[in-house]
Amino acid sequence: MAVYTHVDPDDLAALVARYEMGSVLSCKGIAEGVENSNFLLETTGGRFILTLYEKRVREGDLPFFVDLLDHLAASGSPVPAMIRDRSGSAVQQISGRAACIIQFLPGISLTHPTPAQCEAAGVALGAMHRALAGYDGARANSMGHRHWREVANATGDLDAVRPGLQATVDEELGFLDAHWPTDLPAHVIHADLFPDNVLMLGDRVTGLIDFYFAASDFRAYDLVITHAAWTFSADGSTCDPALAQALMRGYAREIALTDGEIAALPTLARGASLRFLLTRAHDWVHTPADALVTRKDPSPFLARLLRYRADDAARLFSPA
Amino acid sequence: MAVYTHVDPDDLAALVARYEMGSVLSCKGIAEGVENSNFLLETTGGRFILTLYEKRVREGDLPFFVDLLDHLAASGSPVPAMIRDRSGSAVQQISGRAACIIQFLPGISLTHPTPAQCEAAGVALGAMHRALAGYDGARANSMGHRHWREVANATGDLDAVRPGLQATVDEELGFLDAHWPTDLPAHVIHADLFPDNVLMLGDRVTGLIDFYFAASDFRAYDLVITHAAWTFSADGSTCDPALAQALMRGYAREIALTDGEIAALPTLARGASLRFLLTRAHDWVHTPADALVTRKDPSPFLARLLRYRADDAARLFSPA
Numbered sequence: 001m002a003v004y005t006h007v008d009p010d011d012l013a014a015l016v017a018r019y020e021m022g023s024v025l026s027c028k029g030i031a032e033g034v035e036n037s038n039f040l041l042e043t044t045g046g047r048f049i050l051t052l053y054e055k056r057v058r059e060g061d062l063p064f065f066v067d068l069l070d071h072l073a074a075s076g077s078p079v080p081a082m083i084r085d086r087s088g089s090a091v092q093q094i095s096g097r098a099a100c101i102i103q104f105l106p107g108i109s110l111t112h113p114t115p116a117q118c119e120a121a122g123v124a125l126g127a128m129h130r131a132l133a134g135y136d137g138a139r140a141n142s143m144g145h146r147h148w149r150e151v152a153n154a155t156g157d158l159d160a161v162r163p164g165l166q167a168t169v170d171e172e173l174g175f176l177d178a179h180w181p182t183d184l185p186a187h188v189i190h191a192d193l194f195p196d197n198v199l200m201l202g203d204r205v206t207g208l209i210d211f212y213f214a215a216s217d218f219r220a221y222d223l224v225i226t227h228a229a230w231t232f233s234a235d236g237s238t239c240d241p242a243l244a245q246a247l248m249r250g251y252a253r254e255i256a257l258t259d260g261e262i263a264a265l266p267t268l269a270r271g272a273s274l275r276f277l278l279t280r281a282h283d284w285v286h287t288p289a290d291a292l293v294t295r296k297d298p299s300p301f302l303a304r305l306l307r308y309r310a311d312d313a314a315r316l317f318s319p320a
Numbered sequence: 321m322a323v324y325t326h327v328d329p330d331d332l333a334a335l336v337a338r339y340e341m342g343s344v345l346s347c348k349g350i351a352e353g354v355e356n357s358n359f360l361l362e363t364t365g366g367r368f369i370l371t372l373y374e375k376r377v378r379e380g381d382l383p384f385f386v387d388l389l390d391h392l393a394a395s396g397s398p399v400p401a402m403i404r405d406r407s408g409s410a411v412q413q414i415s416g417r418a419a420c421i422i423q424f425l426p427g428i429s430l431t432h433p434t435p436a437q438c439e440a441a442g443v444a445l446g447a448m449h450r451a452l453a454g455y456d457g458a459r460a461n462s463m464g465h466r467h468w469r470e471v472a473n474a475t476g477d478l479d480a481v482r483p484g485l486q487a488t489v490d491e492e493l494g495f496l497d498a499h500w501p502t503d504l505p506a507h508v509i510h511a512d513l514f515p516d517n518v519l520m521l522g523d524r525v526t527g528l529i530d531f532y533f534a535a536s537d538f539r540a541y542d543l544v545i546t547h548a549a550w551t552f553s554a555d556g557s558t559c560d561p562a563l564a565q566a567l568m569r570g571y572a573r574e575i576a577l578t579d580g581e582i583a584a585l586p587t588l589a590r591g592a593s594l595r596f597l598l599t600r601a602h603d604w605v606h607t608p609a610d611a612l613v614t615r616k617d618p619s620p621f622l623a624r625l626l627r628y629r630a631d632d633a634a635r636l637f638s639p640a
Contacts, residue, residue: 008431025426025521028360029351040348040360042426106345111328201345
């Protein structure tokens, strides 16, 4: 949850006047997004999301996100377009922040997805990957495999987060350095497709949102992130086979994984678990106790890592 | 800002199904309200606010608020009605909390009101008081004059908040005990009509919201709370005469204050300043540093108190 920056009503009126969207009727800060300030904005022209970018999103990356969402929207993926003003610009300034006005999409984020909903998420992810295979944009993945050791070092003593964690992480970093694949199909991926970032109505996906971690990486890595995010119990100890099979079945309706990808899935999933384990541990240690951000417990991703390490991990990725 | 309680989508669907409002299209936590969890809920039947009541609002008080808003809406005040379900009930249960679904009103809260906007707020307050004069509901004001000494005592050492504050508060409590009026026109008042709680479009008031401090007290006390909230600089040191005159002029278009009320305004305004000074000091001391609530600095209300104590304070309430 995150609303950090106050928007003055006069500044808002001036911003909205740059667009073909009439005048402001309402603007309410919403508890959504990755450390940005988000507002649900209603004008006489419709409903929109106003996002002010805080520290984690670099202003220089915004043109990439605008172009990516344009491409995906044009390809039929249910993503929110960034609205352009009368001069064609999607990136604005307000309250000292870069800001975009973004299409509003209906739908709500699930807490406990059903198999049918996991299957729909898998289809949506696969369809997005088909659209992204032909996309020529690129962005280095600053949260990718090559950076995990830095994140671990920057966190400090991992045993302070949880006794024994440092040894587990060191061992895993060694394994992943030795076994991380090098030649799998790659393109821009979402890289953070948790249930929070998928809007649904019933069993229908109505929105894929929050692309601010999108970057160039293996498509199968995007799939295992989604697998880790959608198919486990809250404590991360148990993968529900019905949810996992449904997700994989849905994805397979759009994408035929290569043999190399299938073989790499458990390793990639260990990497995905380590990525969220490390960034959560880092934020746990470095977020001031009085910050407005709710710190996320890293432990459920340690539990996933251990599950994906088990001898039978490959069967968690079977579509049937 | 406050969204505390998670609402499960299935529970939300079950709640909405009790009403004549179609099915859920969207539900986003919003950063609004007095320590309640608020959601902007969209259904196929329209837009609504879903409020889950956290600790500060007693469930037993909810029928009073429902009735009060019904009365005001029927009297033409721009207040959000609490929607009743098919069985006629406005108070529900969800996620272990009492909850209401409330009419959505357009408008935004001002940061820097103009004189024309202060005048409109004064008119809206006066019109609401006309409607409340004939209202037979009642609720003891747990934040009223008789309770300030308790709040001061419960805060602990006020000098820890600001050196010298304890002596100022003790002196003021003594003055107010000796001079607090006893026989002014009284009825249920809003008691918290800060700019946050007034929705406006341009110079027009479109909503008076957040009645959870509403209680029986002097109507002139409601007026001075509004005066303290709308007409001062952010640090509380300066009352802008153009804003203050506009507020009083607007109010006077609806309500002719009695001579007794006019004479009591500076004393009531000292009380209003002390009330917010004390409750903010209390929360400053007792809010855990890691709470999701932003603690409000009590100092600007000490500054207002000092301004209202000055010999020329009566002229701050002149409508021209």
